[in-house]
Amino acid sequence: MAVPKGATTARRQTFAAALLCGRTSLITTLILLLSKWNLCVSTVANAYEFDAFADVLKQQHLHHAIIAYNGDTEQTQQQAGLLKDNALRALLNVASLQFYDVHQAESAKNATDFQRLFYHDSPRVGIYVAQLEDVLLQQYVLGSNVISVDTIDAGGYRVRVDVGSRFNSSRVWFIMSKQRTVTAALANVRRVMTPLPLNISADITIGVRLDDNNTIQLFDIYKIQKDWLDIEPKGYWSPAEGLKLNLRFHQTFVNRRRNFKGLQLVGGIVIREQPADMTDLDYLNSLYHKNFDPMQRKTYQLVKLMEPVFDVSFKPALRKTWGEQAPNGSWDGVMKLLLSGEAEFSLCPMRFVPNRVHLIHYTIAVHTEFVFFIFRHPHRNDIRNIFFEPFVEEVWYTVIAIVALTTLLLQLHLHHENRFFINKDPHFQTRFDYAIFSILEAFFQQGPSTDAFTATSTRTLIFSVCLFSLLLQQFYGAYIVGSLLSVSPRTITNLEALYNSSLDIGIENIPYNIDTFEKTTVPLGMAIYKERVCKNRERNILYIAEGAERIKKGGFAFHVSANRMYYILKELLTEKEFCDLQDVPFIPPYRIGIGITKSSPFREYFTTTIAKFHTTGLLQHNDNQWQLPQMDCSLSQNYEVEVDLQHFLPALLFLVSAMLLSLAVLILEIIYYNLEKSTKLARLCPRIMPKPKLEFIN
Template sequence: MKPIYLLFTLFSSLVQADEESTFLLITNYLSRNNMKTSYFFTCWKKTETLQLMHMMTKQDIKFNFVKNEKNAIIQALDEKSMTRYGYILDTRCQNFKNLLSEKISTVNMRLSHPWLILSAQLNTSTSWEVVLKNVNLRMDSNVKFAIPEDESTFNIFDVYNPAHQLGESPVITEFEIWNGSSLQMQQTKTFYLQRRDMSHIKLRSGSVVLISNHSGTFEEYMLDSRFKQLDTMSKFHYPMFLLLEDVHNFTHSLKIEDKWFGNYQNGTDSGVGKLLYENEIDITCTGASQRPPRVDVYDYLMPSYHFRPCYIFRNPGTYNPLENQFLKPFTDTVWYITIVSTVLVSFFIKIFHRLENKFVGIKADYSWATALLITFSVIFQQDSCIFPTGLAGRISFLVLQILSILLYNYYTSSIISSLLSKPPEAFHSLDELGHSKLEIGIEDLPYTITWFEIMNDSDVQYIYKNKVFPPNAKKLNIYEPDEGIAKVKQGGFAYHTQLDTGYPIIARTFDQEQICDITEIPMIPQVGAGIMLQKKSQYKELFHITLRKIKEVGLVHRISQIWESKKPDCLSSIRVVAVGSDQTFIAFLTLFIGMALSLVFLVIEIVWFRFNLDALPPKLFEKMEQFYSLPLQNDPGNRLASRKLPNCQ
């Protein structure tokens, strides 16, 4: 009995050592991949499972042992959008032997979901062909097979398939060796370097061309920078696509559409968006704007192009005719002080004249109205034909003139500097643009028409129904870029187009004053645009790394310098702004109101004097002499004809 017991003890210790080595490999693999949650497809005994759970708890790794039930497996393999999960599969278990080929989608084997698959030793009956039969691996698969070499040693192989859909064979590379306590690297190449070569792959690509009658081949047209304002988005991204092709050595076929998306929010009903969604192409060699509804349907590669559709117009300025532009040079406080000072000076002029007339013997006296008239005449730079004769009155008159010249200098300097240097305040919103006097036209672009149709924004719909397609119009106000920008140059017109289309025409046809007047208002939000892939594409991670490297060395910036147009520089240091009727409306309104009041008072005076002249006291005639240059014609007895009036010559 003793030899049998010793053999049993030795066998148990070997089995325990083998299990412990396997469990150490699992915990080490999950920790190295920074996996905090994991799923296990195993058939181990409870004691073995408890031992592994104890080791996982020490490493702070959450775990879930999946039962061999359909619902449990589906739930474990369900795509977790914001969490990275690690998967451990023991194919030596009869229950999960065919899990790879039967239930696992390729989506679950992406780079973000590492798999460690424990397999039996390979031999004539268990070869790689048998193990990987009907297994849909991906280009970005993060799948490691652990093949036992002995009781405590595993050879770990990295396995992926560059093009399973094209019938390519899996690529198998010895990656590491587990010696029972640590991993020894055998493959020094990174994920990117190992899988960069795609020389056996032919990708299906799609692009958008709006100018169908272009000269030359598609590639010649895409690389022709002479007319970069035409199909700019496609021309910007095609060189980036060619760089991807050069780096990865793949080939491609091409489908050309005349639009990017359809009328659906996610754009899956037409254009290259439909081709991607229905798996007719793998990648686009044009770019598309990255918008929330589309992110759920497509993957984007490093948006680099600035999608900038805007309304372009010469700024007419925004002026409220009822807003008094002539009050702006001074603050309210200064105006109040000026009014109070004017009244006080008028008061002192009147008092000084009366005191001098009474105590000094100067025979000059003025009414309150005359004192106010003198003061306002000086303040308004009109001078006065009546001036004080006494020393006190002249001093007050001199102080009044000093105040007048100082206020005048500050006031006129502010007005002139604002007209020379400050551009008129531009429109800032679609609401202001829609309710302005500007006519509006658009370029015939698919995304612009679609935006009018799908957007429920009140400002967008107001512009569409009242400006772009008025009720009595038979067609949309659509213009070719050259025609639309020419109307913008004339003024009073806003044209919606891509800035990369409009800027080259503006730089070629506008003068400096017109360039300085250019203003833009976006209707479609300005977002980044990038090359699109199918959702959860197996090439996304690889191409994304390549584009990042291309950007680091400055090639993306170079492409941007070639194809993206900058706004023409405004070189004028001084801008002279013409004063229009909106700014001067208050001045003329004041004039007309004053003239109307003068006529009203003239009629009142004529009526009053005609019927009540005889009843007027003599003193009133003396005061009236100061307001009229001729004697009253209806003066009975010619009482005023012989009196001498002040000489203002």
């Protein structure tokens, strides 16, 4: 049967159309199948990445994690179903998770949301970045949109944008690269990560997944120099073996990254007493003039020991003060260097004070400062002095009573000799004053003469008095000599005794010293500062050299750093005078450390190195080089004993008083005898005195 040509053409067109539709459907079906297969592959890859991230969290002992992703991609939209995936469930068993969608952050125009997920400085947190190549992840998670991390506020101080703090040692990053080859992935890492403010303490792991067996190659990245990114092979992760790290990565980053490659760091240091004939570096490195800035120079020389260890150099920035806060909140001195970013750390120790601890970090203590009231302890501070000390008051009263009694008894004997004419001497005296002087002569072993008295009873009395005087003077003289040879007891050994003493009190004119007294809450310390020091500020608030001169003169207590003052006094005082020094503490010894800027990547390096210096004895050796050896004062006790003017003064005062009394009596006697003589003349010869005559003048 013949088919019309038109019908055949129509059938061919219909078949062609059906065939075309079939091909289209087949191609569409194949595309969907391929898309589904690719999605399954991506899902499996993400599961492996979650397993690898979970192993990293376990290895770092982390219990908090953040997963950063881009929810705008079709793939990540499908990842909502991954919450039921075993890999994510295993990750939830390891740490508490937070999710950060950069698409939402970009839509809300809020670039600081990611920083809010951090736990400030503690605890440490792990961060998973799904894809390094994603531009939004680079901008809002890595912070590539705010590369300029340091800004200056109105006060002239550095303010850190959050980007710089994202890459410190408290953030453990696990960043996946979707590049298919290691070479391409590392090239992309350098392109993306080099502009970012990474540092030597950064803990960033780059993962590159290999297609053959789902193994993830791991790389460690950090920066020492500003413009160069260091990349080191770290190990790998595989489904069969888990996390396998190179042996050196089981150590801390401080032990791994010890080559600073000639990096120069600026450190602030306080210099106040530099000699004019020495350069800055010569003065800091010298062991001469140990009484000049010993605390700062000692710490500088200790920190200099770190230079060959890390291949780093320290450049000192000299200032006159550690740092005081002005009423407007600004700082000066070394604190200004640290806050403005001009210095990374301080090359001198800084006190732990409340208004600094929230602005800077500190290392462990590198120096212990002893600050005392230093003075030459007086040998005696009792007003009775040494001439009255041999006997107590009862003994002195007894001696006076015996002198009076023997004087009266001698007067009785004198009358006895005169009445019965026992003494044939025509010059024999019976007056009472003669008896007094005779007894005093016997007491002082100066007489009387052997033929002055003839009665046996009188001679017996005089002999008894002389014998008693001999025994009394033996006791008296032995005590005087013994007290001079013995070591004087020190009674001014605490703050209360110092306050009640007759010593003048002063303090060193240095900021932290004055600040200690102005802010003290100890009542006795406040009384000393207000009543004794501030009573004459110009005379009592002195520089250390002036204070040393007043200590040498005696009678002055000076609050100052002990080691600095002892170096000066060793040159000023003799050995015996030096052994007279006494120190009284007002504040306990305080331990001070090196100040470091907030979020500094070098904090752990300084802390761990100083700890090693302490355990190996280098810290103690450095202290011994600057510590004044203790003087043996036992030899000074064998020196020839000298009586100073202070102890001899009562005898001089007694003699001068007696001389003045004698002079006054002499004047009265002269007046009395003149008046008596004039009266006798007027009575016996009245005509000698002419009578007044009245004369009239015309």
